[in-house]
Amino acid sequence: MKKKNIPAGKKALELVRGNAVPIMFVIICAIFIPMAGFSPSYLLNEIITRMGRNLFLVLCLLFPIMAGMGLNFAMTLGAMGAEIAVILVADWQIWGIPGVVLSMILSIPFSALLGFICGTLQNMAKGREMITSYIINFFINGWYQLIVLYIMGSIIPIIHASIMLPRGYGIRNTVSLLNMRQCLDDLLAVRIGGVKIPVFTFILVGLMCLFIIWFRRTKLGQDMRAVGQDMDVARDAGINVDRTRIISVVMSTVCAGFGMVIYLQNIGNLPTYTGHSQIGMFCIAALLVGGASVEKASIGNAFLGVILFHLMFIVAPGAGAFITGDSMVGEYFRVFLSYGVIALALIMYEAKKRMAKSKAGRELAEAQKEKEAAE
Amino acid sequence: MSNKKKDYNLNSPSKFTDEMKTIPPARRLTAQEKTQMSPLQAMVASYGLPRLLITGFLLVLFILTPFVDVDLVTQITNIINRFSWNAVLVLAMVPMIHSGCGLNFGLPLAIICGLLGSTLSIQFGFTGPLSFVAAVVIATPFAILLGGGYGLLLNRIKGGEMMIATYVGFSVMSFFCMMWLLLPYSAPTMVYGLSASGLRPTISLDGFYNQVLAGFLEIDFGEIAGKLGISLGALEKLVIPTGSLLVFVLLAFLMWAFLHTKTGTAMTAVGSNPTFARAAGINVDRTRMLSVIMSTWLGAIGILIYQQGFGFIQLYNAPNNLTMPTVAAILIGGASVNKASISNVIIGTILFQGIVTMTPTVMNSAIHMDMSEVIRIIVSQGMILYALTRKVKGSK
Amino acid sequence: MKSKRRIAFSLLLVLILVGIAACMMVIGRGHTVYFDNKTLEDYNGQEYKAAHKVVVTVKGEEVAKLGKRERGMAVWIGQNFKMTLEVTQEKGDEPEVRTISLKLPYSVDGIVVNLPALLAGLPEDAWFSEFVPVETESVDEEVPGTGDEFGLDGGLGLEGDLGTGDIPVG
């Protein structure tokens, strides 16, 4: 009787341990929701809006993870590529769905180029891809600012003064996308009890999921998984490792470019210099909250993560204000949680690697003991 | 043999200050060029292209100054000033690089310790120079405690230090963002006026330790000229924050001396080849921990020195703003992910701060476009990127 | 042979994308159309009086209800502009409904249409004029939505700022 119970309990424990982060966030949300005092329909509305806005971006992270390049900030580069495209499209005054489609197409060359640069650099820094991608992100951000702040309007022609800084070159801090605003979301949108469901955006996300599932079954997907698990074996088997890794990064950036356009059309304006700076961090945090790790992530993780992370995000300030009487505390608390969850996931990943190493020793000691006992 | 090495390392800081004092501006320029010329040749061989470009860029800026109507002496005063603020922070990178913990992207943690010291010092009612001493004293136990915990963590995640350090730094920083609001601070100079609780983002240090080091033995050529009743021309604008520089020299000397002791030698060996060190009976984990605590403490002192120069305490997200420039500075100075020396600190800080101060003014005057911010980002991040992507030779 | 086929297909894809992009540029071009219900004085010696009230409907949505000397505005994507006007010439008259199609020039962002002239069927130069925006500084105010920013100023300072600006030196 007792013996039977132990494995069941152990299994449950294992399950809890394996999903510690999502469970933690469920608890946090469960505590915070009543404190924040939002109506369920408001919460639902917000969550659905944010799902439509962010899911596509979060899904982009899956490609580099598949190729073993960890939580990759390369997607931020795709976001920058999309922003350049969106600025141009806004200046050309292409509005509505055509504007969105044009932005997406226009973003491809930019994000592919940036992805290629990023992938090449990361191949030069194998073993520390994450920190490298993180720094690349800042580095390219410098070039992005150079282009947007100095070259646009002076070398790249910008027609409309309304998006330019008063000094005559450079783009304003915010570019209005009023005429593109939520045009995808509104397409086929359904309202159920005051909750707007952006059906078309969800269809796009669904297509992305299907693409990922399909992609896993392709030769390239298989190669990527092989490279991700063991680069040397893959190389011995004749897979071009470096190229495969670059492709995974490029795919991530290009898709992130599309995702960013979806994101921007939902918001309805473009924060020119800050729009991309936190995207990578948010998406990574969301994916990790969904239970992904540095080496393994699924579509399910992305969905769960976006829901939980953004739920926390919405309710934290209110709950913070409720507890401490200061809404800023809640603001900082959600910042803390976002960073904390990434730090935690990274620590768990590294610690696990080391634990696996010491396991072999324990096995030997046990074998020795058994032998001695037998003698 | 030992003397030779000693001389080399000791020389750099003292020569630096000497030059400031004695060499007239016209000659200073050439001297500056010279000091950069000799490493220049070495740079081509071993330092690599990026550093060369940065040095070249700074040189061009210097050469341009007279032509674009920018006052060179003011610029040099600025560079010295900014050097005195930042040098100790850059120095804080050294122990961790030496012990193989990589670039300390977790600098915000150290800065938080310093901030705790400074805010508590004010809270406890210390004023004037004493408040600086109190801040140092209070920051020390925090640095040891937090640094110890940080070291413990880093020992468990060998190999993934840099990324985790980044996020641990962020986490601690955002945690303290909450704390600044919640801790029962009450000194009226620090808290929000209306609610009388929660620290303000920027706290003025007037009446506390503003310029307390910089003012110590300060050499103000303008004042001297005034007193003596002679004209020193352009030189009158030169001000040297002797005290800050002396403190840096002292700390740099201590660091240099430490690296020459038994424990310091062990630390270098741990960074160079941890397996070798282990085989030689070194407790690798303890050595790394020590290095992290040292880095944290130096970082805490570094931010206090920064504050006394800057004149303000910056809270909340401000700690993060110093991480990248500091990391970039030591790399520009010639350090790599696992090697760094005092001279790297000095050269790096001068070069980086040189670019930071020179670009806005010179560029602005030259092409009427203030691209300094962008240039700074590209230079510093490019430098870090270069260091990360460079193949680490030898042991890993 | 096979790679040739592939190149052909890839070229085709690029062409299709470029084609779609070009297409989008044409059909997605947005214009702002302004309607003036203003008396046009002295056009070839004639005067065209403003109507008492004009209701402008674009895409089934009433965008403006214009009294005399009033101006209305509508946004339109594409070049074939269609609107329905409900014109009440004098107070108390029965409103007259008219559907009007206009060809908007591609290169012009803002188009001002003088309704009385248009209704009178005058040639284009009578009712058409380009809208020249007065430089407004209030553009930044129209912030329809915010992203997932932390509600903190300057983001998280991830730009690596040194706090250079406001330092008193010397």
Place this chain on the structure above:
Amino acid sequence: MTTNTSPLLQMQNIKKDFFGNQVLTDINFTLGEGEVLGLCGENGAGKSTLMKILFGMDVIRETGGYGGDVLINGQKVEFNTPFDALKAGIGMVHQEFSLIPGFTATENILLNREPQKKNVVSEVFGERLNTLDYKEMDRRSAEAIEKMGVEIDSKMVISDMPVGHKQFTEIARELSKDQLKLLILDEPTAVLTEKEAEALLSSIRNMAAQGISVIFITHRLHEILAVCDKVVVMRDGYVVKDVPAAETSVEEITRWMVGRDVQSAAVSAGEVRSHEDAKTILSIKNLWVDMPGETVRNVSLDVKEGEILGIGGLAGQGKLGIPNGVMGLYEAGGRVEFDGKEIPLNNPRRCLDSSLAFVSEDRRGVGLLLDESLEWNIAFPAMQIQNKFLKNLLGGVIKWRDERAIHQVTQKYIDELQIKCTSSKQKAKELSGGNQQKVCLAKAFALEPKFLFVSEPTRGIDVGAKALVLDALKRFNRDSGVTVVMISSELEELRQTCDRIAIVSGGQVAGILPAAASSEEFGMLMISKVV
């Protein structure tokens, strides 16, 4: 049956040297279709190099190619990469697994050779976007497994498999290649249980029956006799024997493997010393060490004061694990007593404090600070352990590095061991292998230990340096009375240097013999407990 005019594989006068160091001389043998050839020899006999040549490994080309001809079906071939060899129908199963841990057996068997289906996207973006044909994959992996004749679960993920099944997966991968004509198995049974090994042998027979030739490398000689058609024995880069398996025996093969010219190996009688009466200075009991590839399972060993004890054995049998375990570099358990006192394991410091020293076989990884000067390398352990080369300042509070003393001691060893360098400040990584080894020795000598472990002191260094190193060790032992335990793969070297030689096999001490014992005796011990 064998009406073929030319056999499947012919090796003709194969020669290979690594930087003047001749490792293969005039190798000749032939292998017919469907034949199984057993290749045996001690470590360093040249088996691996020969197989690397046959398989077109990069190392061979990078080190200047080889001499002689390789003929397949009578045609001269030259493989520049393993992929060329694969194309020609040669498959190789290496000692280290080359499998993707998270993939199933099927996915691994068909790694990078997956059957694919075209689709619209792949027409545009290239073949890599073809979808995988899972049905066909299953069929082909099943076929390969069938061909092998050993049942493994094709749906099982590799990381969940027992070691043996991983090995079979590798073999199945080679078998799934349609063009496979020749399969090289490099010690495939080393990781298998008795039963699995049996299964493997029958699958080898099975393959041979289907016309696939096999080259089978193993230390388990009875397996060779059980399955091979012919046996090729190599020693010191020569083929010493090429006989049908039916006409020989384990004893004979062993003799061929280790038997050397008795004259050259003769140990001058005057040098043989006996320390039977000396006290036991180091006593090891039931030691286990988790050193990957060199696992020690149960070693008990006594070392007498003042002797030079050799530890020999085949690679991978655990001889290297002993010093690494005792010195605390790899996780270990058991009991070690030095000079009557127990030494705690897993703590290098305590060993060093007890005046033990260790020269590691991994010079670059463990032995040296490559980026630092010779001075640092030589003086570092002595400084850290024994506070040598330090100046005490402020009454001992500050222990200052004494650069002059460090320089002196370094100079002393540079002269004594004839280390070739530009100065004592030169970086260790800039030295040649032999000189690096001398630095490692100097490092240990500077500790002035009572007891010295030297692991593979001559690995990868040239002949001149070899003699010098061995001589230095001997002198150190004779002059300073230091007990030395020397671990080496080269039996000859051990016999020249040591007083007694312990042979490790299967992670245990198989026996201890005086250096003058015959080669056959050593040979038998080496393979006695091979796992």
